[in-house]
Amino acid sequence: MIGTIKRRVFKVQVILIASISTLIVSSSSNVWGQSQLIALRQCVKADGRVMSKGDRYWPPGSPLCAGDMIHPENGATVKVACYLNRRFLYINQHNVSDPANKCARPQATESEQYQCTNLKPQNCPTDFKGPGDDTVPKPRLISPYISDGSILTTQPLISWRAVSGATSYTVKIEGNDVNWQIKVNNTVLPYPKDQPQLKFGSTYRITVFAYQGNSIISYAPLLISVLPKKEQLEIASLVKQINEFKVPLDEAAVRDLDTIFMSKNLVNESIETLKARVAARSQNPEVYRVLADRYLEAGLPDEAFDKYTTAERLAKSNGNSKELSKVQDGLKLWEFITNYQRARTGPSSNDERI
Secondary structure (H helix, E strand, O other), X not given: OHHHHHHHHHHHHHHHHOOOOOOEEOOOOOHHHHHHHHHHOOXXXXXXXXXXXXXXXXXXXXXXXXXXXXXXXXXXXXXXXXXXXXXXXXXXXXXXXXXOOOOOOOOOOOHHHHOOEOOEHHHOOOOOEEOOEEEEEOOOEEEOOOOOOOEOOOOOXXXXXXXXXXXXEEEEEEEOOEEEEEEEOOOEEOOOOOOOOXXXXXXXXXXXXXXXXXXXXXXEEEEEEEOOHHHHHHHHHHHHHHHHHOOOHHHHHHHHHHHHHHOOOOHHHHHHHHHHHHHOOOOOHHHHHHHHHHHHHOOOHHHHHHHHHHHHHHHXXXXXXXXXXXXXXXXXXXXXXXXXXXXXXXXXXXXXXO
């Protein structure tokens, strides 16, 4: 009997130290072994979270780490949020061999090869000059923060970088049953309350015109799409679940909510969520590093650099070597984008930092 127990404990230890980066569906009936594995494991950083009922051992809200296995009950499908690839898996007993049921970081699909992301910085917008005149910069749009995706809000805040020599700006929005323009003297415009809201599932063009006196000196357009209502409700339901799980706020922002939003390429919502943690004076370097990553995806390298440097300082002070390594990788990407931009458009405000 003692020998049997030792062998079982040894089996648990082997599973615990295995370097496995995927979630594996198992139909094992060894209840004792799985229960001991759950009880004995030490999970420093989760790779995902159970989002639904249906697993024999993991209740909804359970974090999942390297080596953890999903055991769907008969007829059940378990929903899992994967942090590494920012996707949701639906695991049942009939897709055990399906390679899609993995939480490993995926290779970019053909359509993703041309998206602006922190892994594909060469696809990010880098031409900030005015039309027909390479000496006049555009009023570079900052928010809504968007690369190649959608937004949730139907009343987005609109902001842009100031243009040297501009005395005023005009913001114009055109699209489905929306057509208005407003002149302002600053670089931030809350969505006007007296104008019709954007519609779910519709695409709009925002254009900011920079004026010097009565003459347009440059302009910058941006296409935005509002997520369809059905998908909006799905996102809202997932966010509600995370709130009910009572996940620590920093952890929720950098893992769960970021996964939820980025599964639909909602860069704007991820940035706004992470900015709220910064405003709350978070001392977690991961918050600043992930925010910097999202700024890169939105084509905003200046904002990214500021957050990377904060993340670097916090990682060093906390002795967090793994996070520091990720920050340094991010800074290399930032340098690539900045050098690429400088080669095409001339020196920027951050050139002395390279």
